[in-house]
Amino acid sequence: MVEMRELRYFVAVAEELHFGRAAERLGIAQPPLSRAVQKLERQVGAPLLERTSRRVALTRAGAVFLRESRAVLDAADAAVRRARRAAAPGLVLVMKPGGDGGGLLRDVLDAYRALPGAVPVDVRFSFGERAEMLRDGRADAALLHRPRNDLTGLAWEDLLVERQVVLLPPGHRLAGRAAVRLDDLRGEPVPRYPGSPPGDAAGPEVTETGHLSQLVALGRAVAVVPESFQDQLRRDLTAVPVTDAPPTTLVLAWAEGARSPELAAFVRCAAGVAAASRAGGSPRSAPL
Template structure:
């Protein structure tokens, strides 16, 4: 028995006529009759009553027709779903993002991705550090990472999306908050609240390098992994911090943001695994278009 025999049987059963069924199937009548007879012989059951005037279903044939229709419908649905999966229209994608992106980009990005890919099951994880994201990509916990560079992307695919300047976050009562713009060197004597050190955060190393280029090393009084907690510490007057400009989206009472003269920039990039499902690649391409306004190639 094969699917072709089922289709033949359904056509004959619905037409109740071998000639009309053969026309519907675009085939000659004799091989159709032979195929139905072989099906009955394989089953050991008579499915059709044949007379010179009519073809009718037996009781067994009526039940077999129900099952045959169901099987063919399931096969068609499976074929359609497989095609959609291969095209990247169906799947599951876990997107992990660094701290500042959690507030500046993730809300609108998540909404648009859900709207544009309704049959992809999305999971979003925010406030992750870049090295943590690289580990999650490699172990399969995350499918796409929006992270800061430079990062260890060996064995992964990565695509630059955009860059943004660093800004200062100050306690609202801080004297420097009275200025519109400050110089990074103005913070040389200030206590710093920073992202984690020892290469656990790309931003920590970027800020440290920028400060050292201005002739000082920041005096660190606290290290936290979450951007929101970082700004809570600033609001409490524990120290100042330097972070990406997109962090302005996280408005917090007691914190004032100030631009930095000739501010260094940090880059946002997307990373994913080679050989990822088509759904992942489609989402990466859409994220690229949303963030940059156009397409970009993988590196």
């Protein structure tokens, strides 16, 4: 059987493409590292690395094994974190600052606290890696937006559908409009979010909500955001509805396969509060 230690050794060599640097990174001597990789190649039954006196390169099999080894190591690390989370009291919920659908989360937390057996909910904030925090076990639940966030490997409950608006700086050519279309924004600098590829007209990378507002105010970017973002809008910015922008759905997400009864109760509570909010006719929501 292949050991986790051997996978970590191989990943270090494959990423460094140099046995000396990999050994230094791992804190071991080079000879045992070389022997471990050779043993691994015998176990796999195929050469994983091409070695010459000048260079180390991945073989085709090595490239595949590197991808799969990373997945195994990530899964093992996530399993440890999830086990620690399961042993810890309470739930960890992660959200983007201001990304709670205009106060919906407050109602959810109040309703959940009233349930028998409710546990403490630790609300944490992250701008760009909320989904990753679920996948690697750092959080139990997250507020995300479809289709903006990648929900691969996650389960989710839809809470609120919102129209989208564009944030514009003072004096912008579109600021006086009652509404705009996406074509009206063509060529405008748009923000890049962590993990997203830059576009032809991309503006600066944004790492938190206050940063986004400041960039818009300075005329460095315009941003299409859910309508509830207006609740935290600076007075000098303008929000104009974008009529043909697809609606964005606020979801409560969690890792697929999670079996926590406390999490299940929290999800049911959130779904009930969201359904009641929709039935009450929130002006910025639409039917699911």
